[in-house]
Amino acid sequence: MTKTITISNNIDYKEIKESAYDFLDKYSNGRLPINLLDIINKIDNLHLIKYTRFARDRKLKLKEVCELLQSEDGALWYQTATDTYILLYNDTITNKERIRFTVAHELGHYVLKHNEKTEKTILSRYNLTEDEYNTFEKEANFFAKHLLVPFPVLGNYSLFFHQMDARFIRIVFQVSYSVANYVIGNLKSMSSFGLVKDGHDVENRFAKYIDTSQSTRICQTCYSKINRNSNYCHICSTEQRKGSSTLDAYLDNREREEERMRYYKYPLDEDGFPNSCPRCGNEELNGCVFCNVCGVYVRNICLGDCGDNYDVWGHSVPIQEQLANGCGKSLAGNSRYCPDCGGKSSYFFQGLLKNWDIEKKESEGLPF
Ligand SMILES: [Zn+2]
Ligand SMILES: [Zn+2]
Ligand SMILES: [Zn+2]
Numbered sequence: 001m002t003k004t005i006t007i008s009n010n011i012d013y014k015e016i017k018e019s020a021y022d023f024l025d026k027y028s029n030g031r032l033p034i035n036l037l038d039i040i041n042k043i044d045n046l047h048l049i050k051y052t053r054f055a056r057d058r059k060l061k062l063k064e065v066c067e068l069l070q071s072e073d074g075a076l077w078y079q080t081a082t083d084t085y086i087l088l089y090n091d092t093i094t095n096k097e098r099i100r101f102t103v104a105h106e107l108g109h110y111v112l113k114h115n116e117k118t119e120k121t122i123l124s125r126y127n128l129t130e131d132e133y134n135t136f137e138k139e140a141n142f143f144a145k146h147l148l149v150p151f152p153v154l155g156n157y158s159l160f161f162h163q164m165d166a167r168f169i170r171i172v173f174q175v176s177y178s179v180a181n182y183v184i185g186n187l188k189s190m191s192s193f194g195l196v197k198d199g200h201d202v203e204n205r206f207a208k209y210i211d212t213s214q215s216t217r218i219c220q221t222c223y224s225k226i227n228r229n230s231n232y233c234h235i236c237s238t239e240q241r242k243g244s245s246t247l248d249a250y251l252d253n254r255e256r257e258e259e260r261m262r263y264y265k266y267p268l269d270e271d272g273f274p275n276s277c278p279r280c281g282n283e284e285l286n287g288c289v290f291c292n293v294c295g296v297y298v299r300n301i302c303l304g305d306c307g308d309n310y311d312v313w314g315h316s317v318p319i320q321e322q323l324a325n326g327c328g329k330s331l332a333g334n335s336r337y338c339p340d341c342g343g344k345s346s347y348f349f350q351g352l353l354k355n356w357d358i359e360k361k362e363s364e365g366l367p368f
């Protein structure tokens with residue numbers, strides 16, 4: 001036991017943490033959870049192979065693969081002749097978080113060059129000294145935790161919510177309870193030193209993703225993605241309660257994200273102008289607000305509370321009479337309503353956009 005402690009004291013945890021962050025900074029796509037497959041695809045001399053595939057190719061049973069590689073979870077196989085690495089993982093394990101941890105752990109061996117240091121093609125407890133083996137395993141586990149939950153990135157969430165819990169970490173970073181609890185423990189000891197977060201350039205890579213996830217929400221009625229500060233949903237006009245920034249509200253919203261609906265959107269510039277007429281396709285608008293071919297009002301702006309586009313006699317109300325009624329805000333190419341005042345949009349008023357529920361049902365292929 002004493003021996004192990006001495007070894008673990010020799011591990012430079014700070015350096016391993018830095019190497020995990022540097023590695024992410026170089027290869028990550030800046031989204032969460034960390035996409036390990038995407039990272040591996042970017043590395044030329046590293047290949048990912050499933051145990052079942054490996055077994056089939058070599059006509060082995062799965063049990064024999066585990067014995068050969070001396071692990072039920074995964075292994076990193078260094079092929080000296082070609083200087084390539086094969087990262088093998090047991091895809092028959094049903095726990096997704098466990099597989100993610102295994103792959104991150106093997107990436108740790110790769111980045112920390114454990115095979116090269118010992119000139120071993122496969123690292124195992126049989127071809128290494130006990131001290132070497134234990135040290136490498138600790139280092140790879142430590143690397144994996146910080147690769148999957150980079151503290152500089154997590155820190156930006158903690159700063160935003162003024163709190164953090166294991167459920168949040170588990171869902172957003174897709175890690176097991178034990179990794180999430182390890183992170184919470186670490187955060188506690190950091191804050192006892194007065195630290196809120198770790199700083200590293202890697203956080204910039206995730207800044208856009210975090211910013212978008214914090215500034216948008218999914219409408220509970222029509223499931224479109226809308227700005228968190230909207231008073232009304234611009235697709236269905238549902239009044240929005242002011243977003244509470246709690247961890248639970250964030251996670252509830254994230255669940256809805258999976259059912260997110262994308263409504264057809266005309267491409268418009270920031271003043272609500274299209275390149276071509278949304279009704280007839282006329283490309284020569286020459287900056288006019290009315291199409292000189294079909295007469296449609298080509299901008300999408302707020303017309304205010306204008307009710308139906310038919311008067312009591314069933315005559316369609318000319319849009320000219322409505323233009324001055326709204327707040328005039330330029331709207332997105334799929335906005336039926338104004339997010340500020342809830343007024344009707346000029347595109348919706350003119351029938352260029354369908355009712356949101358009809359479009360949603362059509363996209364789901366349901367009869368209506
Ligand atoms: Zn290992
Ligand atoms: Zn909505
Ligand atoms: Zn036209």
Ligand SMILES: [Zn+2]
Binds near residue numbers: 303340343
């Ligand atoms: Zn408005």
